Amino acid sequence: MNAWVLGNPGEVFTTTKPIPKPGNAEVLIKINAVAICATDLEIIHHGFPALIDGELPFNKNFTPGHEFMGTIAELGPNVDEYNIGDRVAVEIHAGCGRCSRCREGMYTSCHNYGKNYGNMNKGHRANGYTTDGAFTEYAVNHINTLVAVPKDLSNEVATLIVTAGTAMYAIDTIDGLIAGQSLAITGAGPIGLLCVAVAKALGANPIFLSDIIDSRLEVGKSLGADYIINANNTNFNNFLLEKNNNLGVDYLIECSGSPQGLDQATQLVNRGGKICLAAFSNKPSSVNVGNIVANNISLYGIRGEGKSAVKRAASLIKNKALDPSPILTHTFNMKDLPKALKYARERIDGAIKVVVKNS
Ligand SMILES: [Zn+2]
Numbered sequence: 001m002n003a004w005v006l007g008n009p010g011e012v013f014t015t016t017k018p019i020p021k022p023g024n025a026e027v028l029i030k031i032n033a034v035a036i037c038a039t040d041l042e043i044i045h046h047g048f049p050a051l052i053d054g055e056l057p058f059n060k061n062f063t064p065g066h067e068f069m070g071t072i073a074e075l076g077p078n079v080d081e082y083n084i085g086d087r088v089a090v091e092i093h094a095g096c097g098r099c100s101r102c103r104e105g106m107y108t109s110c111h112n113y114g115k116n117y118g119n120m121n122k123g124h125r126a127n128g129y130t131t132d133g134a135f136t137e138y139a140v141n142h143i144n145t146l147v148a149v150p151k152d153l154s155n156e157v158a159t160l161i162v163t164a165g166t167a168m169y170a171i172d173t174i175d176g177l178i179a180g181q182s183l184a185i186t187g188a189g190p191i192g193l194l195c196v197a198v199a200k201a202l203g204a205n206p207i208f209l210s211d212i213i214d215s216r217l218e219v220g221k222s223l224g225a226d227y228i229i230n231a232n233n234t235n236f237n238n239f240l241l242e243k244n245n246n247l248g249v250d251y252l253i254e255c256s257g258s259p260q261g262l263d264q265a266t267q268l269v270n271r272g273g274k275i276c277l278a279a280f281s282n283k284p285s286s287v288n289v290g291n292i293v294a295n296n297i298s299l300y301g302i303r304g305e306g307k308s309a310v311k312r313a314a315s316l317i318k319n320k321a322l323d324p325s326p327i328l329t330h331t332f333n334m335k336d337l338p339k340a341l342k343y344a345r346e347r348i349d350g351a352i353k354v355v356v357k358n359s
């Protein structure tokens with residue numbers, strides 16, 4: 001099969017690899033569509049958080065790409081949960097299944113992350129991070145991390161089930177019971193926007209969304225944000241407090257990755273409020289800790305889509321409570337992957353979520 005692999009930092013090229021063979025409780029998936037994630041761009045240019053053989057993933061014949069869906073092409077031994085021809089979305093992290101975090105359902109925090117080769121083989125799997133990903137034609141996957149794609153959903157939109165799973169996991173982690181509670185989301189990238197959509201489906205009210213790109217804020221409005229604020233033009237803190245009885249919000253999900261994001265969040269949640277950090281930020285943040293302690297504020301960091309959040313997100317989509325399609329802006333053929341990556345990285349033509357498809 002044709003496969004894109006990572007060479008030096010920033011360089012992807014095509015090669016051929018053998019079609020993998022499904023083992024016990026695994027299936028072979030013909031990859032139909034893959035959504036490009038900001039973390040793919042991070043991995044391709046800087047390596048982290050991908051780890052192959054315990055090292056950065058450059059020049060290791062490694063295929064990136066992790067938000068994908070496809071059609072089951074072959075069943076491994078003892079698989080009766082799915083049939084050939086079923087369309088499935090694929091959770092990224094399977095974990096190792098043997099450490100305490102995996103046993104708790106926190107497989108995105110697997111203690112054996114990256115230990116999946118040679119003498120260190122603890123069975124860890126995270127597609128496109130520690131094992132081969134989806135910028136290719138076929139992949140094998142354990143059935144425990146597959147989710148059926150609703151019938152009327154296109155392949156392109158079905159890749160967003162996994163993205164919506166991360167938004168669902170953020171909301172699960174801060175409580176889950178957000179109906180009638182106020183929520184602010186800072187940063188209108190794909191995760192921030194789908195946090196708006198999932199929160200709306202679960203009844204949060206009101207929902208505030210801030211960013212500095214108007215076109216993204218408009219998408220946020222169509223997904224259910226009650227208030228959109230361009231932080232370049234309006235003081236977000238003043239606006240939010242004014243609209244929410246000077247009290248601050250019950251929950252805040254920080255999706256911008258800005259170094260100021262955390263301190264701002266602590267000023268915007270009310271006493272006893274909860275903050276979830278959902279964006280990778282590479283710079284240290286300065287934060288007023290006294291404010292967190294004095295006000296009983298809880299902080300959470302989430303990674304990926306643990307505790308079967310993808311399955312719950314797929315259920316909302318199936319029931320038409322959630323439509324992730326407004327964030328899909330561009331589709332390219334898999335053979336044009338470098339162009340698709342460029343669109344995603346440089347946000348060309350208002351790109352939010354860019355998808356590549358196998359023809
Ligand atoms: Zn991703």
Ligand SMILES: [Zn+2]
Pocket residue numbers: 095096097098099100101102103107109110111112113
């Ligand atoms: Zn584990």
